[in-house]
Amino acid sequence: xxxxxxxxxxxxxxxxxxxxxxxxxxLFTADEQRLIQSxxxxxxxxxxxxxxxxxxxxxIVRRTGRPFFAPQKLVCYVTxxxxxxxxxxxxYQQEYTVTTxxxxxxxxxxxLATPKKTPFVHQIVTFDDVDYQHQHEGIRQVLxxxxxxxxxxxxxxxxxxxxxxxxxxxxxxxxxxIPISLxxxxxxxxxxxxxxW
Amino acid sequence: MQTNDELITALKTIVxxxxxxxxxxxxxxxxxxxxxxLKVNSANLVDVAxxxxxxxxIEIDNESMERMLTVGAAIDIIRQKLAEK
Numbered sequence: 014x015x016x017x018x019x020x021x022x023x024x025x026x027x028x029x030x031x032x033x034x035x036x037x038x039x040l041f042t043a044d045e046q047r048l049i050q051s052x053x054x055x056x057x058x059x060x061x062x063x064x065x066x067x068x069x070x071x072x073i074v075r076r077t078g079r080p081f082f083a084p085q086k087l088v089c090y091v092t093x094x095x096x097x098x099x100x101x102x103x104x105y106q107q108e109y110t111v112t113t114x115x116x117x118x119x120x121x122x123x124x125l126a127t128p129k130k131t132p133f134v135h136q137i138v139t140f141d142d143v144d145y146q147h148q149h150e151g152i153r154q155v156l157x158x159x160x161x162x163x164x165x166x167x168x169x170x171x172x173x174x175x176x177x178x179x180x181x182x183x184x185x186x187x188x189x190x191i192p193i194s195l196x197x198x199x200x201x202x203x204x205x206x207x208x209x210w
Numbered sequence: 211m212q213t214n215d216e217l218i219t220a221l222k223t224i225v226x227x228x229x230x231x232x233x234x235x236x237x238x239x240x241x242x243x244x245x246x247x248l249k250v251n252s253a254n255l256v257d258v259a260x261x262x263x264x265x266x267x268i269e270i271d272n273e274s275m276e277r278m279l280t281v282g283a284a285i286d287i288i289r290q291k292l293a294e295k
Contacts, residue, residue: 028228029253035263039256039275063253080245082255083276145230145249179246198251 014192015133015207016072016109018064019121021199022057024143031059040066040084048091061099061120062089065111068122069103071194075180076126102127119201123194132208134159140200152195152202156183159204160191214240217285224261225281228254240282258284266292 031037037046037059045062052058066087073087074080086105093100099113108127113120114137123135138155140148153173160183161168170186173193183191183206193206212220222238229235230249234242244250244258259270259278268291270278278284 025253028251029257033257033260035260036256039259039272040253067252080279081276082252082278083272084256085272086276 014072014075014126015131015194015205016068016070016075016124017122017135017194017196017203017205018067018071019119019137019196019198019201019203020060020064021119021201022060023118024199025060026056031056042085042088045089057115057120061113061115061122064120064122065089065099065101065103065113065124067196068111068124068194069105069109071180072109072124072126073105074178075192075194078178078180080178119198121196121201121203123205133205134208135205136203138197138202138204140197140202143199148197148202152197152204155202156193156195156204156206160206214285217288218281220265221262221281221284221288224265225250225258228257238281240280240285242281243279244281244284245279262288268292268295 037049041062049055049058066084066089069087088104089101091099091101097115099115101111103109103111103124109124110127111122111124113122121137123133125131136159138152140151157168157171160171166185172184173181174184175181181193181195183193191206191210193204196203225248228250231247234247242248244255245252259275263270266288270287274287278287
């Protein structure tokens with residue numbers, strides 16, 4: 014199973030004021046807040062840790078079937094961090110391995126259940142239009158085209174569904190089901206799926 | 211104590227700036243989910259919680275926030291916290 018998340022950094026600056034009183038306290042543990050405050054770019058660290066939590070959360074909801082909103086309970090650990098990538102984990106009842114791509118424009122995370130080293134595909138898409146519906150359809154179109162080439166199946170045989178709690182998967186014409194994770198925010202979208210299923 | 215309708219109206223004013231699905235917002239009921247239906251960005255759900263705290267001068271503890279996924283749940287939490295005041 015897999016979970017992903019992408020944050021458009023410019024959009025996040027407009028949508029959220031992370032310096033708002035009480036904001037960090039509701040999202041992050043004391044250790045995470047220290048990590049943010051000691052970072053050379055605290056805003057970037059806020060959204061990097063947030064995308065780690067979100068990617069793990071999506072995987073957890075897929076597993077448990079139970080949505081909840083407790084960002085503080087998903088605890089981030091950073092193992093390696095450089096300018097372009099973060100390797101770490103998120104702990105919630107068990108460990109999830111998370112890798113995050115960091116760019117000046119977006120941060121994008123993928124979470125997998127530890128210790129499984131499932132090979133996965135992670136693709137980022139850029140949108141001109143930031144309208145929600147446009148992104149919603151855009152990311153699905155790109156994913157269908159990608160899969161259509163990969164498994165040589167007509168796009169019309171690839172159906173993306175969400176279950177009643179909003180967890181997406183792909184159904185193929187032959188009845189196969191692929192767990193996928195989708196995310197879009199601002200000018201960027203991303204999808205993640207296992208290489209084999 | 212405020213009526214449910216009054217609480218829903220107040221909550222709508224708070225949530226409106228974060229809504230990304232206006233159609234779902236127009237048809238909002240107590241069953242409406244902030245994230246799934248209104249497409250509120252999950253980081254903005256924290257702003258909803260903070261706005262509610264400021265408006266009603268209450269504290270939404272993490273345990274309450276954990277279940278604050280729908281309009282109805284948010285109203286229950288506001289009621290409960292106001293009653294505890």
